[in-house]
Amino acid sequence: MTSVARPVRVPRRFSQRAVTLLQRSGALVALVIACVVGAMRYYAFLSPENLLNVLRQNSMLGLVALGMTFVILTGGIDLSVGALLAVAGVVAAKLASHGSFVACVGGIASALLLGVINGTLITKARIQPFIVTLAMMIAARGAALAATGEQSVSLGNDASGLIWLGRGDVGGLPVPVILLLLAYAIGWVALRYTRFGRYVFAIGDSEEAARLMGLPADRIVIATYALSGALAGLAGVVLAARLGAGQPVAGTGWELDAIAAVVVGGTLLTGGQGGAGATLIGVLLLGVIFNLFNLEGTISPWWQWVLRGVFLLFVVVIQSRLQRRTARA
Numbered sequence: 015m016t017s018v019a020r021p022v023r024v025p026r027r028f029s030q031r032a033v034t035l036l037q038r039s040g041a042l043v044a045l046v047i048a049c050v051v052g053a054m055r056y057y058a059f060l061s062p063e064n065l066l067n068v069l070r071q072n073s074m075l076g077l078v079a080l081g082m083t084f085v086i087l088t089g090g091i092d093l094s095v096g097a098l099l100a101v102a103g104v105v106a107a108k109l110a111s112h113g114s115f116v117a118c119v120g121g122i123a124s125a126l127l128l129g130v131i132n133g134t135l136i137t138k139a140r141i142q143p144f145i146v147t148l149a150m151m152i153a154a155r156g157a158a159l160a161a162t163g164e165q166s167v168s169l170g171n172d173a174s175g176l177i178w179l180g181r182g183d184v185g186g187l188p189v190p191v192i193l194l195l196l197a198y199a200i201g202w203v204a205l206r207y208t209r210f211g212r213y214v215f216a217i218g219d220s221e222e223a224a225r226l227m228g229l230p231a232d233r234i235v236i237a238t239y240a241l242s243g244a245l246a247g248l249a250g251v252v253l254a255a256r257l258g259a260g261q262p263v264a265g266t267g268w269e270l271d272a273i274a275a276v277v278v279g280g281t282l283l284t285g286g287q288g289g290a291g292a293t294l295i296g297v298l299l300l301g302v303i304f305n306l307f308n309l310e311g312t313i314s315p316w317w318q319w320v321l322r323g324v325f326l327l328f329v330v331v332i333q334s335r336l337q338r339r340t341a342r343a
Contacts, residue, residue, distance in 0.1 A: 040280065040332070041278055041279050041280055041292065041295045041296055041299055042295050044299055045295055045298055045299045045302065048299065048302045048303055048306065049302060051306070052302065052305070052306050052309070055306075055309075056306070056309045058309065059305075059306070059309060064305070064309075066187075066188060066191070067305075068298075068301045068302060068305050069188070069191045069194070069301075070188045070190055070191055071301065072297055072298070072300075072301035073188070073190035073191050073193065073194040073252070074099075074190060074249040074252055074253050074256075075249070075268060075271055075272060075275065075297060075301075076194045076197075076198070076275075076293075076294065076297040077193070077194060077197055077245045077246070077248055077249040077252070078095050078096075078099065078245060078246050078249050078265075078268055078269075078271075078272045079271075079272040079275040079276055079293050079296070079297050080197055080198060080201050080245055080290060080293060080294075081095065081241055081242030081243070081244070081245035081246055081272075082095060082242060082269075082272040082273060082275075082276050082293075083201070083276050083279075083281055083288065083289070083290060083292075083293045084201070084205075084214060084238040084241050084242060085143075085238050085239060085242050086218075086273075086276055086281055086282075086283060086285060086288070087205075087214050087215060087218045087238075087281065087285055087286065087287075087288055087289075088214055088217045088218050088221075088234070088235055088238050088285055089217065089218050089221065089284060089285030089286070090136065090143040090235065090238070090239070090285070091143050091144055091147065091273070091283075092129075092132065092143070092147045092239060092242045092269065093144065093147040093148050093150075093151050093269050094128070094132060094147040094148075094150035094151040094154060094243075094269070095242060095243075095246040095265070095268060095269045095272055096151065096155075096246075096265035096266055096267060096268035096269045097150070097151045097152075097153075097154035097155040097158065097265065098125040098128050098129065098150075098154055098243050098246040098247060098250070098265075099125070099246045099247070099249050099250035099253065099264060099265035099268060100154070100155060100158045100250060100260075100261065100262050100263065100264045100265045100266075101124055101125055101128065101154050101157065101158050101247075101250065102121035102122060102124055102125040102246065102247035102248075102249075102250030102251055102254075103121065103250040103251060103253055103254035103260035103261060103264050103265075104158050104161060104162055104167055104254075104260040104261075104262055105117075105120050105121045105124045105260070106118060106120060106121030106169075106176065106250070106251045106254050106255075106260055107166075107167035107168065107169050107254055107259060107260030108161075108167055108260070109121070110169045110170055110172055110173035110176060111170060111172050111173075112172075113172065113173070113175075114173045114174070114175030114176040114179075115175070117169075117173055117176050117251070118176060118179070118251050121247055121250060121251040121254070122244055122247035122248050122251060123247070124247065125243045125244060125246050125247025125250060126240055126243045126244040126247055127243070128150060128154060128243050129239045129240045129241070129242050129243020129244065129246075130236060130239065130240045130243070131150070132146055132147055132150055132239040132242075132243065133235055133236030133237070133238065133239030133240060134236055136235060136236075136239070137231075137232040137235050137236055138232070151269070155262070155266075158262035159262045159263075161262070162260070162262045164262060165262075166259040166260065166261045166262075167259055167260040167261075168258065168259045169254065169255070169258055169259060169260070173255075176251070176254075176255045177255050177258065178255075179193075179251065179252055179255045180252050180253065180254070180255025180256030180257070181255065181256055190252050190256070193248070193252065197245065197248075198290050198291070198293075198294050201290035202289065202290040202291055204290075205289050205290055206289070210234070210237070213229050213230070213231075213234045214234060214238060215286055215287075216229060217229070217231050217234055217235065217285070218284075218285030218286030218287070219285070219286035220286075246265075249265075250264065250265065253265070271300070274296075274300065274322070274326045275293060275296040275297045275300055276288070276293050276296060277296070277326065277329060277330060278296040278299055278300060278325075278326065278329050279292035279293040279294070279295050279296025279297070279299075280292040280295075280296070281293060281296075283330075300322075303325070304318060304322075307321070
């Protein structure tokens with residue numbers, strides 16, 4: 015009499031731990047794998063010049079993605095960040111003749127103000143974030159193009175400090191990278207250890223429950239959109255400083271790249287789960303992947319866009335399945 019082998023059953027507790035680990039650290043594992051592949055295949059990948067270039071090129075997108083993280087954690091979305099980046103760069107360039115400090119503050123403040131308008135319309139007029147920020151994206155981009163006559167605005171020679179912000183370095187580390195690391199350190203502390211961070215997660219879990227508990231939901235939502243605008247403004251100022259001019263077409267499509275980085279990092283689009291550290295890993299992962307594409311040299315920019323979309327769709331599908339499995343458990 016032959017015996018039938020019984021299937022090996024994975025303990026449910028172990029399976030659940032594996033799912034949780036994949037949700038929290040999947041992007042980090044993918045980043046490590048991408049770096050190992052890059053180091054093995056391309057001699058130049060681990061060179062200091064290439065690694066600093068990856069960080070420098072993605073530092074401004076990283077700032078935008080950090081602001082997007084706060085918004086998405088509340089269950090919202092901000093499609094206007096690319097246009098706000100352009101507005102901030104143009105404003106900073108126009109104010110450059112008054113000095114670097116005025117230019118920098120003016121650029122960030124203009125984007126912050128537009129972010130406050132986004133948040134106010136969403137909370138007070140009860141309009142969906144998608145509609146409000148889409149309208150702001152169109153209006154802000156149009157305003158930037160109209161104010162400049164569709165031309166770049168040079169910073170001139172009166173803003174050497176502002177140019178240093180985009181091109182300088184401290185101890186061999188580019189200033190934009192330093193700003194990126196400082197911003198993420200502050201964002202991580204704010205989400206993990208402050209009342210504001212706890213309120214952001216609470217609203218993302220359930221805005222109605224947060225209101226019933228007496229949390230100032232409207233003020234928190236407005237603050238997240240203001241923060242998103244301010245960080246987009248800082249990115250716009252740094253980008254203008256790096257390019258030497260404010261460009262009204264700058265940041266086109268960056269809102270999608272920022273959302274992609276946030277999602278790839280593991281923050282759920284439904285809100286309530288994720289964080290600054292996860293987004294930083296997502297930014298670095300996308301930056302490394304596209305750096306590998308460039309080092310390969312045989313993949314056209316158009317196919318890189320195709321691969322970017324496929325990769326993002328793959329991550330969202332995996333996230334969705336893991337979330338459903340966690341809910342069933």
